[in-house]
Amino acid sequence: MTTPQEELLPGTRRALLHRIAVAQAEGRAPSLVAAVVRDGRAVWHGARTSVDGHGPDENVQYRIGSITKTFTAVLVLRLRDEGALDLGDPVERHLPGTGVGEATVADLLAHTGGLAAESPAPWWERTPGSLRPELADVLGEQPLLHPVGRRFHYSNPGYTVLGALVEKLRGAPWEEVLRREVLEPLGLDRTSGRPKAPHAGGWAVHPWADVMLPEPSEDLGRMAPAGQLWSTTGDLARFATFLAQGDDRVLSAESVREMRVPAAPGEAADVADGVSYGLGLQIQQRHGRLLVGHSGSLPGFLANLSISVEDDVAAVVLTNCTSGPLVSSVGADLVRIVAESEPRIPAPWRPLPEVDASVLELAGPWYWGTHAYALRLTADGGVSLEPLAGSGRRSRFRANADGTWTGREGYYAGELLKAVRRPDGTVSHLDLGSFVFTRQPYDEGASVPGGVDPDGWRGIG
CATH class of the missing domain: 3.40.710.10 (DD-peptidase/beta-lactamase superfamily)
Structure with missing residues (x-):
């Protein structure tokens, strides 16, 4: 009816x-x-x-x-x-x-x-x-x-x-x-x-x-x-x-x-x-x-x-x-x-009822090489990863019971995202289908494939 x-x-x-x-x-x-x-x-x-x-x-x-x-x-x-x-x-x-x-x-x-x-x-x-x-x-x-x-x-x-x-x-x-x-x-x-x-x-x-x-x-x-x-x-x-x-x-x-x-x-x-x-x-x-x-x-x-x-x-x-x-x-x-x-009226924004501190610390900017990305927590308990500027690979991820996430769409559909931690529990980097995302571009403190030049960033002089 x-x-x-x-x-x-x-x-x-x-x-x-x-x-x-x-x-x-x-x-x-x-x-x-x-x-x-x-x-x-x-x-x-x-x-x-x-x-x-x-x-x-x-x-x-x-x-x-x-x-x-x-x-x-x-x-x-x-x-x-x-x-x-x-x-x-x-x-x-x-x-x-x-x-x-x-x-x-x-x-x-x-x-x-x-x-x-x-x-x-x-x-x-x-x-x-x-x-x-x-x-x-x-x-x-x-x-x-x-x-x-x-x-x-x-x-x-x-x-x-x-x-x-x-x-x-x-x-x-x-x-x-x-x-x-x-x-x-x-x-x-x-x-x-x-x-x-x-x-x-x-x-x-x-x-x-x-x-x-x-x-x-x-x-x-x-x-x-x-x-x-x-x-x-x-x-x-x-x-x-x-x-x-x-x-x-x-x-x-x-x-x-x-x-x-x-x-x-x-x-x-x-x-x-x-x-x-x-x-x-x-x-x-x-x-x-x-x-x-x-x-x-x-x-x-x-x-x-x-x-x-x-x-x-x-x-x-x-x-x-x-x-x-x-x-x-x-x-x-x-x-x-x-x-x-009569365009759709979005539901009012509401804060999450609770949040896992170990997940919250992952929110914010990450770098794949020199490409800047943002990881955000989503209302459904998952996370999203998307470029901060321009076009690029983006996806939402659903949470898994073991603390990892699985891509739901786009290039990363089905791919596994996980936070790699050091022995002391701090986060080294994110691993996404073997891609390494670090807190700084080519962070020398993270396990960047191929290593990072020990002399660091430099100008032309």
């Missing part, structure tokens, strides 16, 4: 309504429904329709196509977090005989496995899944079109294989596992593999005349993990909050953050537009902000989920036509309207 729309200013609400009204009219969509999420709650819902005589609300189902892939990716990450698999495992280790070579679980999540974009004919989106009862029917005689791990090539069969992997390791059908492990814990009771009333019908709109043709609604069978689901703006608003914040009942904040990190570049044309792909999530730069989420399409339906984690704003856009509105652009615009009209 959405929160009162009064939480957004009247001007913002009108701008949002105007944007979807233009999209529905110019895109000639039978209906278009949208929602905006802020502070972890749906704060706006809008709908435009020219058929059925009423506007759909946040509980009307639409088919969401490839947004299904993000749900499948969550199931795979759950298996990884439980230790049932490693993302570096070749798929053949768990599903022998698939013919996908050395493609890893991570390759399939990021569409770098080299698999074909589609299954063999007939067109899988408009024909019964019963025509493809086995994985071999989905993958065909030549599953691989590109060398494994060499390039991004979007693959629907790749996610079918991931769904089969989930079924193999869980010993239950993909949809049953999804309902038990994701939909029920997150309260997504209007998301399902088959439509449940009330739901929209899918339409094809004639490109040169204002007439429509109903599209078939097929059960995709084996291809279900790539695009089967139906959902609502209400459910996808809650799913967006999960993808931004995590939920320990499903996936931790750290694991959903991992999903949002680029794992593969886009195609050449996309790279220029700032588009890449994570682990089950599309990543793009729009209007100067980073958006993560996914789009989806099946005959009769278009869908988009766009999230700006930094702005704490997300948008859901669903429509029931095969082509028409550019829903990814609409979603990005809805995020922009709220983020710019």
Whole structure:
């Protein structure tokens, strides 16, 4: 259930309504429904329709196509977090005989496995899944079109294989596992593999005349993990909050953050537009902000989920036509309207409740050679290290139980930072993946690799 729309200013609400009204009219969509999420709650819902005589609300189902892939990716990450698999495992280790070579679980999540974009004919989106009862029917005689791990090539069969992997390791059908492990814990009771009333019908709109043709609604069978689901703006608003914040009942904040990190570049044309792909999530730069989420399409339906984690704003856009509105652009615009009209108000600064004196003494300037850096304590109990001037390598680090820290992002992601102490307990230097940071440039009192010239610093004279 959405929160009162009064939480957004009247001007913002009108701008949002105007944007979807233009999209529905110019895109000639039978209906278009949208929602905006802020502070972890749906704060706006809008709908435009020219058929059925009423506007759909946040509980009307639409088919969401490839947004299904993000749900499948969550199931795979759950298996990884439980230790049932490693993302570096070749798929053949768990599903022998698939013919996908050395493609890893991570390759399939990021569409770098080299698999074909589609299954063999007939067109899988408009024909019964019963025509493809086995994985071999989905993958065909030549599953691989590109060398494994060499390039991004979007693959629907790749996610079918991931769904089969989930079924193999869980010993239950993909949809049953999804309902038990994701939909029920997150309260997504209007998301399902088959439509449940009330739901929209899918339409094809004639490109040169204002007439429509109903599209078939097929059960995709084996291809279900790539695009089967139906959902609502209400459910996808809650799913967006999960993808931004995590939920320990499903996936931790750290694991959903991992999903949002680029794992593969886009195609050449996309790279220029700032588009890449994570682990089950599309990543793009729009209007100067980073958006993560996914789009989806099946005959009769278009869908988009766009999230700006930094702005704490997300948008859901669903429509029931095969082509028409550019829903990814609409979603990005809805995020922009709220983020710019009502920018996020930061939480008030508060001092830390307590601090470890041995960590506090590390705060302040450090030098990598002659490059000046600052180490700061962060509110989450970790530290950050960043250059004092200009560009350079920077990262936040999470604290480990042994007094060290592990990099969370950038060049130092996964690298170990530790304070090296002398026998008397005083700090000699910081070691970061073998790089030595000292309190003074090339501090002669620290263990600087290669040593420090005994004559010290000098001028030209």
